[in-house]
Amino acid sequence: MTDTIAAIATPFGSGGIGVIRISGPSSFDLAAKIFSKTPADGGKKVPQFVSHRVSHGFICDGDTTIDEVLVIPMKAPHSYTAEDVVEIQAHSGTIVLRRILDLLFSHGVRPAEPGEFTRRAFLNGRIDLTQAEAVADIINARSDASLKFAASQNVGVLRQSIQEMVSILTGFLARLEAAIDFPDEAGAFFYTSQDKTALQSVADKIGDLIRQHKDACFLKTGIRLTICGEPNVGKSSIMNRILEKEKSIITDIPGTTRDPIEDSLTIEGIPFVIVDTAGIHQTDDLVEIIGIEKAKDQIEAADIVLYVLEPGKPFPEKTASKTLPRDKPVIFAINKMDLADGLDLPHFPEQYAGSCSLEISALTGHGINGLRTKLLETCIGNLEIGNDAVIPNLRHKNALVHALEHMTAMMEGLDKGQEEETLALDAKNCIDQLGTITGDTASLDILDAVFNNFCIGK
């Protein structure tokens, strides 16, 4: 038997309305104890709560009226937690909400733990773990794209995808187990070409989800773009042009930018953090040397690097080879194209010959839209947010990596004619790993880790 819990569900501070949520078997009775249809001095009129119908009245503590409120009672299972829930809409002030909550506690309600309402919704089978995690993602969404992703997960796109894979594997496991239990009878196991196709489709799907993980993470965390290159090539001008504001100082004096300058923006709903850095070159100037070291740190921290060049100057092969990362995407931009007439464009050495390079002008804006599109394409590829199941969640990714290991072992075993017991064990482990994502086979530790990230009241 669960107890009845309560918490303030809206952010702390002053506002029009603050909501207190109560959930558990005694919600209706306990709410009725502190609620009256009339103010305290009018003689308590005990309310008759009707599920999903708003009641107007007053929260009273003895002969003191605390606040005028609206109360929304919701009978199980038609509520957020699938338990009896009462939500009290009071005026939003820290003191008034605290008084109402304390009054509930004095009648035996327990303070809710972080995420406990959503945990109850999960334990009561109303949502699966991916949907519970999506609730936290919706609350924390910082961009349109991350909200869109979280909303799709909230309606169960990932869960559905996992369930389809589990259902194929479960059918397969059942046949393996039948062969183990009844080796001499009709249970004999045959690995057909249809089996192979079906299992391969599961392995491919898991592989796709793992590969998309990094791209999908960008939806949540944003993409870190570092602009670098030699002094005076127009790095700061490009930064300002992309941001559409005067953020970085621009002069024609080489070495203007020293400290990295950072700002954020969204491009087509995807969050970016963009960093302008000091021009990298050989110098004895102490301040510049420190700035260049900081620029290198920013290249190290970037998800994607924009390396700026200019017409009429050779490709700075030495600087580029020392500073450009090999493990992350680099886009080259030849800036100042408005001045390019009669000038040679930098000649790309062989090692960069296949790299993406764009011709732009920060001064006129030429090519800047193309640059924006290229940045998006490079980072999130063809990720179709909303339609595909995507996994920007490290917990999900780790489970999928383990699931794929078992899947691969099982498929290799099948090709080699391995005994059914070993195959069944791999199939079962794979199903278990997929189940930790939806919560079907999640341990208490996993649940604690998921729900501890929630705020109180959700």
Ligand SMILES: Nc1nc2c(ncn2[C@@H]2O[C@H](COP(=O)(O)OP(=O)(O)OP(=O)(O)O)[C@@H](O)[C@H]2O)c(=O)[nH]1
């Ligand atoms: N004609 C033209 N001038 C540009 C363009 N982009 C930048 N400039 C000029 O080039 C000079 C240097 O620009 P910045 O944006 O300060 O260059 P930077 O790479 O940040 O320079 P440092 O911070 O010193 O390394 C300024 O005079 C800009 O006005 C462009 O596309 N066309």
Ligand SMILES: [Mg+2]
């Ligand atoms: Mg600059």
